[in-house]
Amino acid sequence: MIQNTKRNCPICNSKNKKLLFRQKFFPLSDGSLLTSYDVVVCETCGFCCADNIPEQTEFDIYYQEMSKYEYQDSGGKESEFDLMRFQIYLNTIKPYLPSTKSSILDVGCATGRLLSLFKESGYENIQGLDPSPVCCKVAAKLYGILVQTGNLWDVEIPEKSFDCIILSGVLEHIRDLDRALSILGNMLSDDGILFIDVPDASRFSMYSDAPFQQFSMEHINFFSPISLSNLVKHFGFFELLSLQESYPQSANTVSTSVMGIYKKVENLAPIYIVRDQLTQLDLTTYIKQSQKIEECIHQIINDVVNKASPILVWGTGTHTLRLMETSRLSQAKILAFIDSNHRYQGKKLFDIPIIAPDDIKNKHEPILISSRVFQESIKIQIRDILKLDNDIITLY
Ligand SMILES: [Zn+2]
Numbered sequence: 001m002i003q004n005t006k007r008n009c010p011i012c013n014s015k016n017k018k019l020l021f022r023q024k025f026f027p028l029s030d031g032s033l034l035t036s037y038d039v040v041v042c043e044t045c046g047f048c049c050a051d052n053i054p055e056q057t058e059f060d061i062y063y064q065e066m067s068k069y070e071y072q073d074s075g076g077k078e079s080e081f082d083l084m085r086f087q088i089y090l091n092t093i094k095p096y097l098p099s100t101k102s103s104i105l106d107v108g109c110a111t112g113r114l115l116s117l118f119k120e121s122g123y124e125n126i127q128g129l130d131p132s133p134v135c136c137k138v139a140a141k142l143y144g145i146l147v148q149t150g151n152l153w154d155v156e157i158p159e160k161s162f163d164c165i166i167l168s169g170v171l172e173h174i175r176d177l178d179r180a181l182s183i184l185g186n187m188l189s190d191d192g193i194l195f196i197d198v199p200d201a202s203r204f205s206m207y208s209d210a211p212f213q214q215f216s217m218e219h220i221n222f223f224s225p226i227s228l229s230n231l232v233k234h235f236g237f238f239e240l241l242s243l244q245e246s247y248p249q250s251a252n253t254v255s256t257s258v259m260g261i262y263k264k265v266e267n268l269a270p271i272y273i274v275r276d277q278l279t280q281l282d283l284t285t286y287i288k289q290s291q292k293i294e295e296c297i298h299q300i301i302n303d304v305v306n307k308a309s310p311i312l313v314w315g316t317g318t319h320t321l322r323l324m325e326t327s328r329l330s331q332a333k334i335l336a337f338i339d340s341n342h343r344y345q346g347k348k349l350f351d352i353p354i355i356a357p358d359d360i361k362n363k364h365e366p367i368l369i370s371s372r373v374f375q376e377s378i379k380i381q382i383r384d385i386l387k388l389d390n391d392i393i394t395l396y
Contacts, residue, residue: 002033004052010221013272014044017051020280021287025321034217035137039283046276047227048201048283050220056176060151063173085247086114089168089259090121093195096240096261097341101125102163105187108170112139112147114214119143129155142390152183160189165295168197171228172219181235188264194237198223200244200256202278204286207246207254210396211290211297212374216318225258226276233271237262253375272388294326297395301327304368304393312360313392314338314378315370316349323370324350335365357386364389 008015017040021026024036037050097104100122106115109128112135118126128139128147148155165184174180185195201222204214214222223231225242233239241261249255301323304311310333313320320337323329330350337354339345342353360367366388369378375394381387 002058002094004034004037004049004053004054006319006389007049007053007175009042009045009047010049010175011227012042012045012235014042015267016043017041018043020048020283021215023212024049024325025217025318027172032217033058037220039215039222040279042284043371045227045230045273046224046280047126047230048279050215050278053175053220053305056174056179057152059173059175059271060131060153060375063151081250082113088245088247089195089197090113090117091243091257092101092243093164093166093193093226093261094121096193097164098191103161103189104164104166104167105129105157105162106166106168107165107316108173109139109147111135111236112143112145113300114166114168115139115145116143119145123279137211152180157187159186160192162187163189163192164195166195168195169199171196172198172221172223174221177221177231178235181232181237185236185264190264190266191263193240194232194262195260195265196228196232196262197245197257197259198228200224200258201225202276202282203244203256205289207256208321208372209253209255211294212287212322213372214320217321219369223258223261223281224262226274227243227279228258228260230271230276232260233268234273236265236268238265238268250373253373271289286325297323298327298391300393300395301329301332305329310335311364312336312363312365312367313370314367314382315374316341316344316354317371319372320349320370322391332368335363336360338367360389360390361386364390366393368393368395371396372396 019038019040021039025034038052040051041048106128111131112128115126115128120333130147131151133149136147136149139145151378202224229239233315240263243259245257245259246254274352305328313334316339318339336353337349338357339354339362340357345356
């Protein structure tokens with residue numbers, strides 16, 4: 001059994017926290033990282049994060065074993081939306097790099113697509129780091145890019161090795177932010193820069209997603225431009241750039257992020273923490289909105305349960321785990337769950353088998369799509385790719 005522990009504020013080290021929301025998850029049958037966490041706000045600096053969570057080593061094991069970032073289903077290719085975002089990163093970082101000889105490390109690089117854009121732009125001194133061993137093989141095969149398997153704690157990288165370190169969608173996953181920032185500082189050359197992109201928790205309420213989806217099992221830090229700036233300055237970085245960005249995440253959803261470029265500075269003067277008021281305000285609005293949307297979803301699920309006919313449920317991620325815990329979905333006659341991720345196929349959820357999309361070709365039951373972000377693309381997959389005419393039940 002994984003032990004959950006409380007943590008001090010990763011930015012100002014304060015113990016004073018206020019509970020905003022308790023998020024619950026439903027575990028996969030063979031064990032899971034988390035069954036719940038507390039969304040809290042630091043009463044000193046206003047940083048919002050998940051508390052009562054496992055230690056960093058448990059997260060490390062989880063990412064190594066259950067990597068969802070291998071793009072197995074699409075042969076190692078990212079979506080067009082990822083590509084659009086990577087192009088923005090490239091354009092943002094390039095002006096801060098002195099030459100195409102600059103050495104670049106992408107931490108959590110997945111299959112190396114972002115680095116491949118740098119390579120196409122003439123940068124040769126590039127490498128990646130990712131906890132999943134599959135990413136290393138795929139990056140070498142697709143783009144001829146070196147990716148080390150590991151994480152920040154165990155990788156052997158000499159001090160001052162890189163002129164630029166990229167952390168896109170990484171810091172929101174890390175419990176030990178202080179350790180991470182000091183290791184990154186050591187890896188950077190004297191004039192080195194850090195590029196960071198994280199979800200913008202001060203704008204969660206502005207963009208639609210599934211209710212409470214932002215409080216996913218894997219996202220445990222909820223940054224805003226102010227709190228990200230507080231964090232990096234606390235660890236000796238000078239802010240060169242701070243931006244709020246929005247990107248399409250799928251055909252019908254948008255994600256928001258805070259993006260920044262920071263320079264390592266020796267003996268930086270002591271910094272003053274700026275209190276973040278906005279994140280708590282926005283998360284409170286987001287929680288209320290999510291509760292409202294959830295009421296509508298519960299009504300649709302109640303109708304399915306009351307009909308008492310067998311169904312298939314597409315999706316076994318956080319979205320489904322949450323519905324199994326908080327709605328009557330567990331009382332529906334679910335014949336099977338469908339998931340494209342091969343790591344889940346063959347396992348069981350709630351004692352019900354998880355099968356691959358190809359395995360439903362001879363099944364004629366209605367399919368309930370349990371996803372907001374991928375709802376439209378799953379519909380297309382059912383109708384146009386699998387060519388099935390099963391009834392489709394959508395929640396949004
Ligand atoms: Zn704090």
